[in-house]
Amino acid sequence: MDLGKFKQILLQVFFLPVLALLLLAAALYVDIRNANSTVGLIQQSDERIAQATMLTKLILDEETGLRGYQTTSDDRFLAPYTNAQTDLKRQFSALENVPGANQSQKDHLEHLRDAYETWQVGFAEPVIATIRGGGQANDVDQNLHGKLLMDAIRSDLGMVVQEAQNLRADRIATWHSQVHIMLWGIFLLAIVMGVLIGLFTRSRLHAVSDAYKNSLEMLKRRADEIYASEQELRTTLTSIGDGVIACDADGCVQMMNPVAEDLTGWTSAEASGVPLEKVFEIVNETTRAVVENPVAKVKRVGGIVGLANHTVLIRKDRTELHIADSGAPIMNIKGEMIGIVLVFRDVTMERRTQDALLANEKLAVAGRLAATIAHEIHNPLDSVSNLLYLMRTGASEEEAKQFMAMAEQELARVTQISRAMLGLYRESKTPVHVDLREMLHEILLLMERRLTDTGVTLHTDMPPGIVVDGFPAELRQVFTNLITNAAEATGRGGAVWVSVAPEPAGLGYGGLRTEAGALVQIRDNGPGIPKEIQAQMFQPFFTTKGENGTGLGLWVSRGIVNKHGGSIRIESDTSESTHGSTVSVFLASKPTMQPGGD
Amino acid sequence: MTESRLVLCVDDETVGLQVRKLLLERSGYRVLTAQDGAGGIEVFEREPVEAVVLDYSMPGMDGGQVASKMREVKPQVPILLLSAYVGLPSDVTSLVNLYMTKGEGPDMLLKKLGDLLKTVPVPENQTS
Numbered sequence: 001m002d003l004g005k006f007k008q009i010l011l012q013v014f015f016l017p018v019l020a021l022l023l024l025a026a027a028l029y030v031d032i033r034n035a036n037s038t039v040g041l042i043q044q045s046d047e048r049i050a051q052a053t054m055l056t057k058l059i060l061d062e063e064t065g066l067r068g069y070q071t072t073s074d075d076r077f078l079a080p081y082t083n084a085q086t087d088l089k090r091q092f093s094a095l096e097n098v099p100g101a102n103q104s105q106k107d108h109l110e111h112l113r114d115a116y117e118t119w120q121v122g123f124a125e126p127v128i129a130t131i132r133g134g135g136q137a138n139d140v141d142q143n144l145h146g147k148l149l150m151d152a153i154r155s156d157l158g159m160v161v162q163e164a165q166n167l168r169a170d171r172i173a174t175w176h177s178q179v180h181i182m183l184w185g186i187f188l189l190a191i192v193m194g195v196l197i198g199l200f201t202r203s204r205l206h207a208v209s210d211a212y213k214n215s216l217e218m219l220k221r222r223a224d225e226i227y228a229s230e231q232e233l234r235t236t237l238t239s240i241g242d243g244v245i246a247c248d249a250d251g252c253v254q255m256m257n258p259v260a261e262d263l264t265g266w267t268s269a270e271a272s273g274v275p276l277e278k279v280f281e282i283v284n285e286t287t288r289a290v291v292e293n294p295v296a297k298v299k300r301v302g303g304i305v306g307l308a309n310h311t312v313l314i315r316k317d318r319t320e321l322h323i324a325d326s327g328a329p330i331m332n333i334k335g336e337m338i339g340i341v342l343v344f345r346d347v348t349m350e351r352r353t354q355d356a357l358l359a360n361e362k363l364a365v366a367g368r369l370a371a372t373i374a375h376e377i378h379n380p381l382d383s384v385s386n387l388l389y390l391m392r393t394g395a396s397e398e399e400a401k402q403f404m405a406m407a408e409q410e411l412a413r414v415t416q417i418s419r420a421m422l423g424l425y426r427e428s429k430t431p432v433h434v435d436l437r438e439m440l441h442e443i444l445l446l447m448e449r450r451l452t453d454t455g456v457t458l459h460t461d462m463p464p465g466i467v468v469d470g471f472p473a474e475l476r477q478v479f480t481n482l483i484t485n486a487a488e489a490t491g492r493g494g495a496v497w498v499s500v501a502p503e504p505a506g507l508g509y510g511g512l513r514t515e516a517g518a519l520v521q522i523r524d525n526g527p528g529i530p531k532e533i534q535a536q537m538f539q540p541f542f543t544t545k546g547e548n549g550t551g552l553g554l555w556v557s558r559g560i561v562n563k564h565g566g567s568i569r570i571e572s573d574t575s576e577s578t579h580g581s582t583v584s585v586f587l588a589s590k591p592t593m594q595p596g597g598d
Numbered sequence: 599m600t601e602s603r604l605v606l607c608v609d610d611e612t613v614g615l616q617v618r619k620l621l622l623e624r625s626g627y628r629v630l631t632a633q634d635g636a637g638g639i640e641v642f643e644r645e646p647v648e649a650v651v652l653d654y655s656m657p658g659m660d661g662g663q664v665a666s667k668m669r670e671v672k673p674q675v676p677i678l679l680l681s682a683y684v685g686l687p688s689d690v691t692s693l694v695n696l697y698m699t700k701g702e703g704p705d706m707l708l709k710k711l712g713d714l715l716k717t718v719p720v721p722e723n724q725t726s
Contacts, residue, residue, distance in 0.1 A: 377682075
């Protein structure tokens with residue numbers, strides 16, 4: 001049930017009783033009006049009775065006055081008679097004008113008037129005329145006649161009054177029954193309406209209560225689901241093989257999983273509420289400098305951060321572990337940071353493996369170089385030993401000179417090669433100036449043979465005087481690797497371009513600010529590298545060369561370049577007409593060495 | 599002095615080839631030279647070559663490829679493969695009669711070439 005429907009029900013429950021009350025009031029009004037009109041009729045009857053009584057009194061006054069006049073013949077006794085006469089006329093018409101008379105009443109009234117007029121004309125007026133004429137009106141018959149007439153009048157009057165009283169009694173009965181019906185009607189109506197309102201309200205309230213029950217059930221289900229999902233998350237977190245620490249926005253530890261407890265040496269209970277940097281104390285492996293607090297770093301970056309390489313975690317018991325870690329902000333729905341989650345793992349074993357791999361790759365490079373060098377030295381040696389043989393087995397002076405010159409030429413080649421070889425393994429502890437042109441020349445000299453053997457044409461654009469600071473042996477390893485890759489990629493009949501150019505300070509790859517340095521580019525026109533492979537190129541053990549590659553070359557190369565504070569990038573094109581790959585290596589002129597770069 | 603037999607030397611190293619030619623000529627062979635595999639095969643097909651001294655590492659075709667081509671044309675002609683590398687793949691060494699490393703010295707080369715030619719009769723159509 002939505003809120004709209006709920007409001008509708010509330011309105012219904014409010015308005016229905018109001019409507020019922022209005023209905024009841026209307027019924028009451030009609031009943032009362034009916035009763036009122038009955039009361040009006042009763043009042044009419046009362047008026048009629050009063051009028052008739054007044055009429056009776058006046059007629060009696062007339063009769064009494066006439067009798068006095070008959071006895072005394074004095075006009076003063078006749079005064080009530082004459083006075084009543086005017087009144088009587090008015091009273092008659094008043095009685096006639098009282099509304100609500102029925103036919104019988106009208107007839108009786110008519111009869112009364114006739115009887116009165118008969119008495120007045122037939123008895124009263126002749127008596128008065130007789131007495132005025134000085135005569136006597138004591139005649140028994142005449143008076144008896146007058147009495148009869150008067151009795152008729154009395155009888156009629158009685159009838160009129162009686163009839164009015166009867167009618168009044170009827171009307172009072174009507175009124176009583178009306179009031180009775182009204183009371184019962186209202187009583188029944190009230191009961192019916194009450195019941196109806198009750199039933200209706202009950203049904204509406206049932207609907208509301210059902211909806212409420214549903215809502216409660218839904219809430220409970222939601223709560224159960226949330227609980228289950230929380231349990232699931234908790235289990236997941238507990239089962240994760242990496243250490244996980246969650247902090248609030250202030251950087252205080254809120255939660256640790258068992259692996260994190262194990263790695264840091266703190267229990268979850270101990271660490272709760274403790275600032276992260278105390279629980280998760282990390283320093284740089286070589287410099288021992290305290291590494292930036294991940295909370296601060298995540299806050300600064302505002303996103304996921306991979307924390308510094310070569311980090312050492314100092315455990316609670318002050319023992320140390322090599323770790324790799326990353327941090328990420330925990331956002332609420334509004335996108336505000338409410339905490340930080342830190343994931344880390346012990347990479348001590350990994351580091352050992354990595355060191356072993358690096359050594360392995362160095363050996364592989366050395367092995368390849370040894371083969372090249374053997375070849376390069378065997379050829380001139382072969383010539384020299386043949387020349388010596390020729391000289392020993394008898395040569396003219398002229399020939400001997402020529403043979404010596406040839407032998408010297410060949411020995412010079414050997415010397416050149418051995419110098420280049422020495423350069424390759426001259427390790428230095430601190431960075432030295434490296435002339436890139438010189439270095440690449442030496443590398444290409446050693447590789448020349450292999451390139452021509454495989455039918456690869458080499459193009460170079462290496463202006464003199466481009467110098468960077470670095471470790472020559474390592475940089476040689478990088479460039480040997482990259483040129484070998486290019487030559488192998490392009491294959492027979494292909495071409496490799498090697499160029500060096502100064503790179504002024506500015507925005508480098510990915511919009512990162514770079515310092516001044518040099519850009520070495522090695523380009524080939526091989527088939528190019530498909531997009532799906534490009535991402536894996538710098539992964540260890542990734543190789544496209546089958547058994548001929550260790551899969552470590554690019555990985556190691558990138559490590560070396562990073563260590564030199566530089567960057568390496570591959571661009572490749574696999575399209576029909578413009579296929580090929582370019583590897584660009586940026587090296588800063590005066591780099592800040594990253595000891596952990598490899 | 600050995601009877602003048604015709605040997606083909608294939609090597610891309612100018613100085614090495616030149617010196618080897620001199621060495622073999624001093625030892626009484628007639629020597630034809632080629633500086634790459636394609637040239638070597640061409641001479642091999644055209645001339646009545648009795649033995650081949652073949653360098654392994656060459657631009658274009660390597661010694662293995664050249665030897666296999668030569669076997670297709672004249673399988674009876676012995677081939678001596680020379681290499682500056684140590685340890686060539688066996689599918690290459692199995693193609694040729696003999697395999698030796700540069701630097702083993704001229705005596706060894708001459709001895710091995712002589713041994714190899716002993717197994718081959720002097721061709722009847724030889725023009726000497």
